[in-house]
Amino acid sequence: MSAPARTLHLGAILAGVGTTHDDWRDPDLPGDASVDIQWYIDAARRAEAAKFDLVFIVDSPYITPDSAPHFLNRLEPLTLLSALAVSTSRIGLVATLTTSYWEPYNVARQFASLDNISRGRAAWNVVTTGLEGAARNYGRDDHFDHAERYQRAAEFVSVVQGLWDSYEDDAFPRDKAAGVFLDKGKQHPLNHKGRFFSVAGPLALTRSPQGQPVIFQAGDSDAGRDLGATIADATFASAENFEAAQAYYADLKARAKAKGRDPEQIKVFPGVVVTLADTQEEAERLAAQHEAELDLDKLLVQLGRPFNYHDFRQYDLDAPFPDLSHVSLNGYKGHAERIVRTAREENLTLREAAWRFGRWRSGFVGTPEVVADEIERWFVGRAADGFNIHVSKPGAFAQFTEKVVPILQQRGLFRTEYTAQTLRGHLGLPVPANRHAVARTLGQAAE
Amino acid sequence: MSAPARTLHLGAILAGVGTTHDDWRDPDLPGDASVDIQWYIDAARRAEAAKFDLVFIVDSPYITPDSAPHFLNRLEPLTLLSALAVSTSRIGLVATLTTSYWEPYNVARQFASLDNISRGRAAWNVVTTGLEGAARNYGRDDHFDHAERYQRAAEFVSVVQGLWDSYEDDAFPRDKAAGVFLDKGKQHPLNHKGRFFSVAGPLALTRSPQGQPVIFQAGDSDAGRDLGATIADATFASAENFEAAQAYYADLKARAKAKGRDPEQIKVFPGVVVTLADTQEEAERLAAQHEAELDLDKLLVQLGRPFNYHDFRQYDLDAPFPDLSHVSLNGYKGHAERIVRTAREENLTLREAAWRFGRWRSGFVGTPEVVADEIERWFVGRAADGFNIHVSKPGAFAQFTEKVVPILQQRGLFRTEYTAQTLRGHLGLPVPANRHAVARTLGQAAE
Numbered sequence: 001m002s003a004p005a006r007t008l009h010l011g012a013i014l015a016g017v018g019t020t021h022d023d024w025r026d027p028d029l030p031g032d033a034s035v036d037i038q039w040y041i042d043a044a045r046r047a048e049a050a051k052f053d054l055v056f057i058v059d060s061p062y063i064t065p066d067s068a069p070h071f072l073n074r075l076e077p078l079t080l081l082s083a084l085a086v087s088t089s090r091i092g093l094v095a096t097l098t099t100s101y102w103e104p105y106n107v108a109r110q111f112a113s114l115d116n117i118s119r120g121r122a123a124w125n126v127v128t129t130g131l132e133g134a135a136r137n138y139g140r141d142d143h144f145d146h147a148e149r150y151q152r153a154a155e156f157v158s159v160v161q162g163l164w165d166s167y168e169d170d171a172f173p174r175d176k177a178a179g180v181f182l183d184k185g186k187q188h189p190l191n192h193k194g195r196f197f198s199v200a201g202p203l204a205l206t207r208s209p210q211g212q213p214v215i216f217q218a219g220d221s222d223a224g225r226d227l228g229a230t231i232a233d234a235t236f237a238s239a240e241n242f243e244a245a246q247a248y249y250a251d252l253k254a255r256a257k258a259k260g261r262d263p264e265q266i267k268v269f270p271g272v273v274v275t276l277a278d279t280q281e282e283a284e285r286l287a288a289q290h291e292a293e294l295d296l297d298k299l300l301v302q303l304g305r306p307f308n309y310h311d312f313r314q315y316d317l318d319a320p321f322p323d324l325s326h327v328s329l330n331g332y333k334g335h336a337e338r339i340v341r342t343a344r345e346e347n348l349t350l351r352e353a354a355w356r357f358g359r360w361r362s363g364f365v366g367t368p369e370v371v372a373d374e375i376e377r378w379f380v381g382r383a384a385d386g387f388n389i390h391v392s393k394p395g396a397f398a399q400f401t402e403k404v405v406p407i408l409q410q411r412g413l414f415r416t417e418y419t420a421q422t423l424r425g426h427l428g429l430p431v432p433a434n435r436h437a438v439a440r441t442l443g444q445a446a447e
Numbered sequence: 448m449s450a451p452a453r454t455l456h457l458g459a460i461l462a463g464v465g466t467t468h469d470d471w472r473d474p475d476l477p478g479d480a481s482v483d484i485q486w487y488i489d490a491a492r493r494a495e496a497a498k499f500d501l502v503f504i505v506d507s508p509y510i511t512p513d514s515a516p517h518f519l520n521r522l523e524p525l526t527l528l529s530a531l532a533v534s535t536s537r538i539g540l541v542a543t544l545t546t547s548y549w550e551p552y553n554v555a556r557q558f559a560s561l562d563n564i565s566r567g568r569a570a571w572n573v574v575t576t577g578l579e580g581a582a583r584n585y586g587r588d589d590h591f592d593h594a595e596r597y598q599r600a601a602e603f604v605s606v607v608q609g610l611w612d613s614y615e616d617d618a619f620p621r622d623k624a625a626g627v628f629l630d631k632g633k634q635h636p637l638n639h640k641g642r643f644f645s646v647a648g649p650l651a652l653t654r655s656p657q658g659q660p661v662i663f664q665a666g667d668s669d670a671g672r673d674l675g676a677t678i679a680d681a682t683f684a685s686a687e688n689f690e691a692a693q694a695y696y697a698d699l700k701a702r703a704k705a706k707g708r709d710p711e712q713i714k715v716f717p718g719v720v721v722t723l724a725d726t727q728e729e730a731e732r733l734a735a736q737h738e739a740e741l742d743l744d745k746l747l748v749q750l751g752r753p754f755n756y757h758d759f760r761q762y763d764l765d766a767p768f769p770d771l772s773h774v775s776l777n778g779y780k781g782h783a784e785r786i787v788r789t790a791r792e793e794n795l796t797l798r799e800a801a802w803r804f805g806r807w808r809s810g811f812v813g814t815p816e817v818v819a820d821e822i823e824r825w826f827v828g829r830a831a832d833g834f835n836i837h838v839s840k841p842g843a844f845a846q847f848t849e850k851v852v853p854i855l856q857q858r859g860l861f862r863t864e865y866t867a868q869t870l871r872g873h874l875g876l877p878v879p880a881n882r883h884a885v886a887r888t889l890g891q892a893a894e
Contacts, residue, residue, distance in 0.1 A: 069629070138550055
């Protein structure tokens, strides 16, 4: 029996006025897009009309006055996606949420509720929070240490997944004549007592048609990749170029395989910005113009973000990238370490590093054919199983869905109609059996 | 100048299969109503068509296998109401959430987000959790002590309200030409350091058209009433009868006045079950039939709920109400104390107490005219400013909106059209000015 053909997946990163400091100045973009539910509903419906797998909400529980506009003022992911759940019918709904500053019981409950409201389309993008300042919003002077954050994350997710199995799928006979609502034998407390969390359960919510919400993961450090390889159904990757994406892809899948998992069951989604035009020259001119409009001061702020908003404006721009041995890397550690390493290996000046890393997004630039070629090259070359497309520029996303998606469909890379009702279905992931039902079956088989 | 006329307010308690053990057996009620978003959308739209002020979601973060069906398996309030926010356009949205097991930063953010998504219709029903077992879902062996719970609640709410004022209303010029998104002088961190919480802020979310979400409060103990009188715009009261409701109303308003508040600015909403029919005899027959169908075992379970599900099935039904001096009252303390006191004063047997308190809802029974008379009597007699109507029996709620509401409208007690866009507007509550804008104005006035 041959393996099923790989199919490309597409996600849309919905971020109102965009994740950079300057996207919001696009004349076609409403300045209040990040807090306008109607902007999100329209964008999600466009992505659904184009048969995208999912919409993706990035998040962080901390801002400074220097944060980019979207971060300064935006809707919260779970409330936002619950509103989108009843404004769409097929597209997956991915919310970023940190394991560092929430209670597992509340997280389990809200995602399970979103999963029921959407009838099986919820996903949780697990992060541990890269900005140390977040600690001060949650009663702590210091952010959790990087290693501890990832240990907490692993236990947190296992508690949440345990709570999601509180009820077997047939726990509720709801027999009005006999007066039996619940089959009590199919309700299971968790009784978890671990290093970081103690949670008794059960959760007061049944499983959705996809069994459990999908798990995304977005950390890029060694610990982050290890967590992803352990728990994730999909990862949100940030890759500078094709080679870096290929290396990440191979590394993640090898880690998953080493843990006894099927590497095809963990999908890699790099985030990309697409700049499209009818001619290659025009697309490159648009990209160059965008570059020219970038403000070096804001690139320096953005460069500082993985270093907990370390202020790079204090250094000489044309001197070598500064020595940061006094700066904590206990934030976006993987990304910060990569910047420091690359700057040293390639002898970058601060100005060069700001231009290269102050944007932190890879991009495809060209005609629809050229962009489709790039997508195919990354997909076939195992640099990606899918892409998370940045959707802030209204014209650019419409062009992508109208001109690039049809080419991907003609090439047989992307679906022309939804064939499933749930996000797991779109991603080709199985519905996990309830652990207690499995235990019951195994028990019977052993008798 | 005369004071504005008082107007009656109506809320609809949406609780899927109902808050009793037996509501779900109604043949017209879908067995999965508590987890079916479409049931809630339809119910909220019916309440909105009848010009209700609000829909109300009760909640608790703890269940036992003996919990009533709705509690065993239900959607979570904030995700649920976010879905309703985009399925309705005028009706207020009230979510119950405990201050004992959440982080203020997350609570502030989710309610502010719901308030923006609904364009000014969100309210938070502040509770401290009456069931001791909840502690074990949140890493604790023991529930917080009753007095400490209420001290935490007061500080928690003040932190949340402080975060809701992080941005002045004109903080975002969004001037694309000048490149100014935020007026940094109008972003305000909170820098709260208190007994229970330390929260730096600011919150990354602007205020809605109603300024801040409305605060409901539902605790009935002495500490609960004091908290309500301090922080609440409205309270969800549970009153056994007219006299008890009047006494509660007078007590709460007196407490508010003693704190320097305008007692008209805190609205009292008793919860009521309505049993309607075309003749008084038929209505009373229906109510009697409902009584006859009640299961004494389940009433005993329900009686035990305010005593942390103490098992009353172990006692002689026809002996005097048992001595509970060994049972913790650190749960629904006000309600538990009232039961113990009443049982002693009136020499109730356990059977009598179960029938009286195992249902914990007051009810209006009769023709539409008689029910309208009762509503008017409670309203004019200052036993209520409004009512939270239980909406689980599909026929009963439709009868209420079709037959009782028009009578209330004819009598000039209830609106025939919405005159406001926000929940504060419906309730006649002012939009609170941003505290920092007020401080600025006062500062200027003093110059």
